[in-house]
Every structure is written in structure tokens, then in C-alpha cells.
Amino acid sequence: MNASQNGQDGRVPHVGPDPRGEPEFHPYHHPAAGWGAAKSVSRFLVRERALVDGPRAIMRMNHENTGFDCPGCAWPDDTKGLHLDICENGIKHVTWEMTGKRVGREFFAAHSVTELSGWSDYDLEDQGRLTEPMAYDPESDHYVPVSWREAFELAGRTLRELDDPGQASFYTSGRLGNEATFLYQLLARELGTNNLPDCSNMCHEASGRALTASLGTGKGTADLKDWETTDALFVLGVNAASNAPRMLTALAEAYHRGAQIVHINPLVEAAATRTIVPHDFTDMAVLKSTRTSTLNLQPRIGGDMALLRGMAKAILEQSGTDPKALDQEFIDRHTAYFDKYRAVCEATPWDAIELQSGVSRDGILKAARVYRDADRSIISWCLGVSQHEHGVDTVREIVNLLLLRGNLGREGAGPSPVRGHSNVQGNRTCGIDHRPDEKFLDRLAEVCGIDPPREHGMDTVATIRAMHRGDVKVFVGMGGNFALAAPDTPYTYAALRNCDLTVQVSTKLNRSHLVHGRRALILPCLGRTEKDHQRGGVQSTSVEDSMSMVHLSVGMKRPASKHLLSEPAVIAGIARAALPDSATPWEWYIEDYDRIRDTMARVLDGFEDCNRRVRLPLGFRIKQPARELVFLTPSGLAEFSAAPLPDVIPEPGTLALGTMRSHDQWNTTIYSDNDRYRGIKNLRTLVFMNEDDMRERGISEFTPVEIVSTAKDGSHRSLDGYLAIPYDIPRGCAAGYMPEMNVLCAIGDYSVQSDQPLMKHVKVTIEPSGHGT
Structure with a gap:
């Protein structure tokens, strides 16, 4: 099965835990949530040995201004004082972060990068929390410990020595808080680039x-x-x-x-x-x-x-x-x-x-x-x-x-x-945008005393292609698991490996640490659940939900290691090393995040007086002009569009395949090989198909199949040995799980309207394995 091959060839190794039994499929006929969710959470807490911390977290998660914001989805918090505003996957996400397992220097000394590349992604993350900064040593093929000073100097020196700031790209996932987000874009723009790709480039x-x-x-x-x-x-x-x-x-x-x-x-x-x-x-x-x-x-x-x-x-x-x-x-x-x-x-x-x-x-x-x-x-x-x-x-x-x-x-x-990640909307609000508008840049220049670049930067797809060409030499990943989340896995792997330096700011070990540049850093940071101690005391961060409410998040737990830094502190450390003559008060900002928010209030529309308003019950809502029937369009009115209908009918013999997550999964993090709500147990390497489409191709339930995609440029990509599952899905359609199926989405298959990879509309053929031999 191609999907279980060693990750060195660019394909995705088996992502989930080793199957504990034979694959099963039983159509699901029960209500969502309820006792099924409660039982699943209980089993997960037992498996992760979190019977004390887990319930404590449940009682603090999504409690306005006194608790921490769930690092999972961006659904708004209850407005009526609900004390259990939680869900199954949120509890799993938090428990996964609060694990007692640790990944320190002893682990990296015992396992080379080549060895770890053959591990499943479940096993990588299951090792636990990263505890100290690590640098890749090409002679030994191991990560070795470095001090924070050494790590910052390596990152800063590499950025300083670039021929052009546009040779660096600064990616972020949706988990980054608003204060870190603002500092991150400030670092990039003071350095001289708008290369700020983010997960929105692939989603919304x-x-x-x-x-x-x-x-x-x-x-x-x-x-x-x-x-x-x-x-x-x-x-x-x-x-x-x-x-x-x-x-x-x-x-x-x-x-x-x-x-x-x-x-x-x-x-x-x-x-x-x-x-x-x-x-x-x-x-x-x-x-x-x-x-x-x-x-x-x-x-x-x-x-x-x-x-x-x-x-x-x-x-x-x-x-x-x-x-x-x-x-x-x-x-x-x-x-x-x-x-x-x-x-x-x-x-x-x-x-x-x-x-x-x-x-x-x-x-x-x-x-x-x-x-x-x-x-x-x-x-x-x-x-x-x-x-x-x-x-x-x-x-x-x-x-x-x-x-x-x-x-x-x-x-x-x-x-x-419906935004899919906890602060992805806040990331965009606070400046993570490769196409910033002039008004924002003018205010940033005035308030922060920098000369930000005006030329648009690169998004996710453009960054991958530029790394592949050698035009982007430094990639900084702030959270997430870029190597697995991106399309065209072999191409993305090759692009990352072509960099002079890759920097990953993370909480747990993942594939992106193993698919790295000639030099690489792993910089471990605090999680959303952990207390952030700075000189000004315990700090809070703000996040924005899917409906524009901004509120505070305060960690509850002792950090997993005394060597962890907060995300703002990591960014400030890189910034000071990369911009030694910067007039930006990086260290002063980190002492008290209120200072960051005061600057944000002067730069960002809707954040005026945010230090007071964010401490109000439920925080504050960023004003949406269209809500007040104020339309900032060329006509000054809400504008109808008149686009023709696209032709979405698959060609004869082909199917339209959409990638999706299983239930026991959050983005690229896999909790098990089960998908309870779709009736799947002990299986991820599958494809859901319409029964008539299966019958037409001589495919039965659990038949191993080969899936071949055809890109816009006529090139092909394939996965073999996946098991076919009959499902209630329209004829001509198929579906399966990301990140495994990201292999099938070519780097050139992105929308000309949004530049998003076409993850939900991959043109494929599906035949029994060995059909063409």
C-alpha cells in the first residue's frame, strides 16, 4: 500500500495508530454526541492517563476571561453562562496537549530522523510534548539540543544574510493568539516581506x-x-x-x-x-x-x-x-x-x-x-x-x-x-495576510515606525512552488503541521527539503520536523492550556471566534517544561536576532501583553480600547460594517454577482473526489483509526463510493482499489491498496481522508479565483488494485 511507505519518498506514511483489529464498517444510525461522545471521551481520558487533568480542563475550557479557549474549532462560546460549553473533540484536543509524555534530548539521541520518518504520524505525536529547542545535525542525522540563544542566532543570522527578504516565508496555523499574530506579521514586514501564508489559504x-x-x-x-x-x-x-x-x-x-x-x-x-x-x-x-x-x-x-x-x-x-x-x-x-x-x-x-x-x-x-x-x-x-x-x-x-x-x-x-480553527479569523484580522491593504500598511508604518513593503507576498501554494524552485530559502512555521496539511505531498516534501533553513514552532513532534531543510530548528512553545509567566505576571492572550467575538484565554496548567517559551516570546527572540538594530521594543512587549494590545488598538480597525473591552463579560465583537448596511465596495452597495454556472460533471469513467477529516481527527492530528459517525473502525486508508459506481467497476465492499488523479496539466498521482466502502453519496462522487489523500491534489490544481488547492474536487479514476497489470 503506497500510503504506508516510508516518508522519505514524499508519500504519507500510515497516519493513525497501528490497527487493533480487522477493518469494520457498520452504517451509523444513532444520534450525534450523547452517550457515544461521553464514552469516547472517557476511553480517551483513560488511554491518555488524564483522569485528573482532563476533568479540570473541562471545567475551565471556554469560560470567559477566567479560563482558556479551546484550541480546537472556532465556534463561538455560549452567551448565556453555560458551564459545560465543550465537546468531544475539544476535550480530546486539550487532553492531547496536556499529556504527561515528554520528548526531550534523550529521545532525539535514541532516534535518527531517518528512523522517525518511517513512524506513523500518530506515533510521532503520541510521544508527547517537546521540551527544549533542538537543531538538526546532518552528520549524525539526529536533532541535538541547543540553547534558545543559539537557536535565535541561527534563525536571525540566516534571515539577515538573505539576498532579499522575499526569500523568507512566514506561515501560521490558526492556533496562534492575536498578540503573537500581530508580532509575527510585524517581524515579517519589518524584515521587508509580505510572505505571510496561512491555513486560510487552504481553507476559507x-x-x-x-x-x-x-x-x-x-x-x-x-x-x-x-x-x-x-x-x-x-x-x-x-x-x-x-x-x-x-x-x-x-x-x-x-x-x-x-x-x-x-x-x-x-x-x-x-x-x-x-x-x-x-x-x-x-x-x-x-x-x-x-x-x-x-x-x-x-x-x-x-x-x-x-x-x-x-x-x-x-x-x-x-x-x-x-x-x-x-x-x-x-x-x-x-x-x-x-x-x-x-x-x-x-x-x-x-x-x-x-x-x-x-x-x-x-x-x-x-x-x-x-x-x-x-x-x-x-x-x-x-x-x-x-x-x-x-x-x-x-x-x-x-x-x-x-x-x-x-x-x-x-x-x-x-x-x-464556519471557520475551522480556533483563531484563524483572528490571524487575518491581526495582519496575517499576504495581500494587505494600503490603509492597514499606512497605520502600521505610522504607529510602529517601520516602512512595510507594499508589494503583495506569497500565499501557501506560491510559497511551496517558490521553495521548490529555490527562490524561498527560509521557511518559518508557526504552529500546525505544514508538510502534511499542504497539497501534493511529494512536491511539498521536496520543496521543504530544498530550503536552507526550516524553523518549526510547535508543541508536539510531527511530520514537519522530519521533512526539513538543510538546517532545521524545532522551537517548543507553550500550549493554550498552560500558564504564561512573564515579568509582568501571568499573561492572557486574546482570540477571535468564527463570529468576530474577541475574548481572553488564560492557561491553567504548569508548563510541560521549564525551557518552553510563549509564542510571542519565540517571535520576539527571532525578531531581535534578525533585526538587531530594530527600534521595535520586542523585549518590552513580552514583559506585558497589554502593551502589545495597546499597539494593536492603534493599528487595527475594531480593536480600539481593546484592553478594556476584552476584559468585559464575553469580550467584545469587532464591528462588521455590512451588518450596519455599510458596504465598503466600489459602488458603496451590496453587489450582486452574475457568474455563469460551472460545469462540474465528471468526465465519463472519472469521479469527483473530496478529501475530509474523520471524526477521531483534528486537522492532521489523528486520535484513532476510527470514524464513529461514518461507521468505520480500524481503518483510514479507504475511499467512500456510491454503490452503483462500485458495481460498474466490479468493486465490492473492502475491495482494494487504486485511485489515480489527473491534474490540470495532465500529470497523474496515485494511491493503491485503499479499501472501497459503499456509502450514501451521489453517483460520480467519492470521498476519503486527508492528509493521506493530499497526495492526489497536484500543486498546480488550485482555484484561479481564490488560489486555494482543490482539495474537495480532485478528478480521479478508481479501479480494483492490479486492474491494469
Whole structure:
């Protein structure tokens, strides 16, 4: 099986733990969360020996201003004082961080990089927390301990000696707090580059660009109170039970008050059926489940835009006889280009809509009827919408549909993207953007006394390609596991290995430490759960959730090692070494993070007076101009778009494959080889297929298959020996797990609209293994 080969060849080794039994598949028919989640958490706490720290963390996680923010998803914290605002995957994520296992100099002395490259990614992370800075020694092929001073000097000297600052790239994942984020972008820009790729480039870049084009803001306008009062929820391309489990509470509450809930996804996930909310003790006691949907529609992969266009077409057709179908007053006062949009809807035939969406006209009309009958509607979406060639057009179509009935600027209505990582939205707010606007750069120059570069920098895909060419020589990874998260795994591996220096700021050992440059540093940092002691006392950091609420996070636990530094301190150390003559008070900032926030308040729109406001109950919400019907667009109005429908029909003999996470997984971190909500046990190297597609290819359940992708440039990539699983998924579609399947997504297969890798729409053929030999 190619996916289990040694990682030196660029393929992904087996990611999960060694299977403890034969692969099993039993269709899941139970409510999401409930006792299944409770049992899973209990087993996990026992396995990780966290029966004391785990419950302590549960009682502190997501408690406003007194606890720490869950380092998992970005779903907003409860606004009504809920004491158990937690979920199964959040508890696992925190427990994984709080492990008592340690990875110190003795471990690295005993294991070479070549040996570790053959370990599974589960086994790498399962070794525990990193404890001290390490540098790669090419002569011995081992990481060896270095002092923080030596590590900073190596990083700083390498950055200073670059011929051009653009030869460095500074990546960040969504776990970085706002204060560290601000310092990180300040370091890069004072050095002289806007090369600030981040995980948004692979996830929600399309959403930000679409919302900016339509509304003048890159964020959603709806908040949790809107979810609590809306009449209809439309949830597209979201697997809430695994990726934003606390959303289940909002869905259950919406159903109880009579709201309509429409899920639109190629797979009917557990979150789109029923749930038992764990903190509802009565329901738990009597095993009472609540429905989380009133309608499920299954478009083909990439068919969301056609389905949305069909809903809009239906509303426009109804407006001929029903004057209340459209909010004409809102359209006339607050929007532009409506006539062009009406014309493109009228010109799009129903048979094309049905063909491209994969949903019948009757099904689309049912969704349109829900939307027409609701006074207030929210449309929410995640990566199932954004990771496509036409992701920007699809999100703009979401906005089009909302504008038709004035679902903007009022309670219970609006666009609501679901960000997947705890502070990824805060990263962008606080300056992690390879395409910064002039207004931000002007304020940064004025307040911080630097001359920031004006030329746009490189995003994730551009950085990988530049490393591969040798144009980027230093890669700094602030959190995350870049080597596994990125597309085209062999290409990405080769790119990283072509660097002069790679620097990874991390809490646990992962693949990115083994796929490194000619020189490499591992710099261990504090986790979100740990106390951050600085000269000014124990520090707090701020984070922004998916709905623009900014609040404080304060660690509760003694650091895993006395040698760990906070993320802001690591950044400041690199900055001082790279910029020895800098007038920026790096050390002064680290003594007290309030000083960082005071500077942020002068630079960032929406952060005014943030040191006071962030300490208010629930923190503060960054103002969204579009929420107030202020549109920072060229026209000064909300702008309809009129894009043609894309052709998403697979060519004969091919399938559209989407990559996704399993339930027992968080990003590239794997907790087990099980996927409870999809009925999978002891298996990750699989592909979900429609039964008719399987039968047509002579494939049965658990048949080993070869998956071959064809890139835009005609090149091929393959995985062999994966097991086929029959699943309720539309014909012509298939699905499987990232990061293993990232191998199939070519580096050149990215959207021209968003520059995002096409992780949710890979063109593949699937045949029984050995079929072509």
C-alpha cells in the first residue's frame, strides 16, 4: 500500500495508530454526541492517563476571561453562562496537549530522523510534548539540543544574510493568539516581506474574497444571537458533529423553537440527523434525541452553486405573482447589479440546474419554499463550499440569495461561514495576510515606525512552488503541521527539503520536523492550556471566534517544561536576532501583553480600547460594517454577482473526489483509526463510493482499489491498496481522508479565483488494485 511507505519518498506514511483489529464498517444510525461522545471521551481520558487533568480542563475550557479557549474549532462560546460549553473533540484536543509524555534530548539521541520518518504520524505525536529547542545535525542525522540563544542566532543570522527578504516565508496555523499574530506579521514586514501564508489559504480564502467583493467585509455578519432567533438555517458543506460539534447545541435549540434546518452536503452526516446534547442531563438520562434537520439535500461534489442558483430562480419566478417573494425595497436601496443577476437566473435553464447540482427540481423547490416562508434566514457554510475552483462564485451566490429577501443587517439573518480553527479569523484580522491593504500598511508604518513593503507576498501554494524552485530559502512555521496539511505531498516534501533553513514552532513532534531543510530548528512553545509567566505576571492572550467575538484565554496548567517559551516570546527572540538594530521594543512587549494590545488598538480597525473591552463579560465583537448596511465596495452597495454556472460533471469513467477529516481527527492530528459517525473502525486508508459506481467497476465492499488523479496539466498521482466502502453519496462522487489523500491534489490544481488547492474536487479514476497489470 503506497500510503504506508516510508516518508522519505514524499508519500504519507500510515497516519493513525497501528490497527487493533480487522477493518469494520457498520452504517451509523444513532444520534450525534450523547452517550457515544461521553464514552469516547472517557476511553480517551483513560488511554491518555488524564483522569485528573482532563476533568479540570473541562471545567475551565471556554469560560470567559477566567479560563482558556479551546484550541480546537472556532465556534463561538455560549452567551448565556453555560458551564459545560465543550465537546468531544475539544476535550480530546486539550487532553492531547496536556499529556504527561515528554520528548526531550534523550529521545532525539535514541532516534535518527531517518528512523522517525518511517513512524506513523500518530506515533510521532503520541510521544508527547517537546521540551527544549533542538537543531538538526546532518552528520549524525539526529536533532541535538541547543540553547534558545543559539537557536535565535541561527534563525536571525540566516534571515539577515538573505539576498532579499522575499526569500523568507512566514506561515501560521490558526492556533496562534492575536498578540503573537500581530508580532509575527510585524517581524515579517519589518524584515521587508509580505510572505505571510496561512491555513486560510487552504481553507476559507474563497469565503473572504467573496464576502469582500459582495459586501466589503471578509467576514460573516451573523452572530450566535442571530442563530438563536432565525427562522431558517441553511447549512452547506459542513460536518458539524466532527468539525464544529458545539454547533449541535444551536441546531437542537433551533429545532425545538420551530426553525427550519436545511442541510446541503453530498454526505448526510450524523449532525444532519439527530443529536443528544451532552450537557442536557435530562435528555441524556432518558436517551431523548432531537432532530437537527428538517430537510437534507445531497448535491454532487461542486454542485452547491447550481442548487443555490435554482433556489434563487424559484424565488424570482414566484415574485411574478407574489410581491412578497422579494424584498424589493431592500434591493432598491442597498444593492447594485440586481438586473444583471435576474437576467442570468432567467437565462439558466432548469435542466442545467438539475444536471449540475445533482438534485431534482422538486428538491430544490422544497429548499426554496423554506427560504421563501422564513422571515429571517441564515446561510452557513464550510470547506465543502470553498475548496473548489469556483468557490468564490459559490459564496457570492450565497450572498445573492440572501440579498433577494433582505437577509442582511437585521437580527436572525445573514451569511455565517464556519471557520475551522480556533483563531484563524483572528490571524487575518491581526495582519496575517499576504495581500494587505494600503490603509492597514499606512497605520502600521505610522504607529510602529517601520516602512512595510507594499508589494503583495506569497500565499501557501506560491510559497511551496517558490521553495521548490529555490527562490524561498527560509521557511518559518508557526504552529500546525505544514508538510502534511499542504497539497501534493511529494512536491511539498521536496520543496521543504530544498530550503536552507526550516524553523518549526510547535508543541508536539510531527511530520514537519522530519521533512526539513538543510538546517532545521524545532522551537517548543507553550500550549493554550498552560500558564504564561512573564515579568509582568501571568499573561492572557486574546482570540477571535468564527463570529468576530474577541475574548481572553488564560492557561491553567504548569508548563510541560521549564525551557518552553510563549509564542510571542519565540517571535520576539527571532525578531531581535534578525533585526538587531530594530527600534521595535520586542523585549518590552513580552514583559506585558497589554502593551502589545495597546499597539494593536492603534493599528487595527475594531480593536480600539481593546484592553478594556476584552476584559468585559464575553469580550467584545469587532464591528462588521455590512451588518450596519455599510458596504465598503466600489459602488458603496451590496453587489450582486452574475457568474455563469460551472460545469462540474465528471468526465465519463472519472469521479469527483473530496478529501475530509474523520471524526477521531483534528486537522492532521489523528486520535484513532476510527470514524464513529461514518461507521468505520480500524481503518483510514479507504475511499467512500456510491454503490452503483462500485458495481460498474466490479468493486465490492473492502475491495482494494487504486485511485489515480489527473491534474490540470495532465500529470497523474496515485494511491493503491485503499479499501472501497459503499456509502450514501451521489453517483460520480467519492470521498476519503486527508492528509493521506493530499497526495492526489497536484500543486498546480488550485482555484484561479481564490488560489486555494482543490482539495474537495480532485478528478480521479478508481479501479480494483492490479486492474491494469
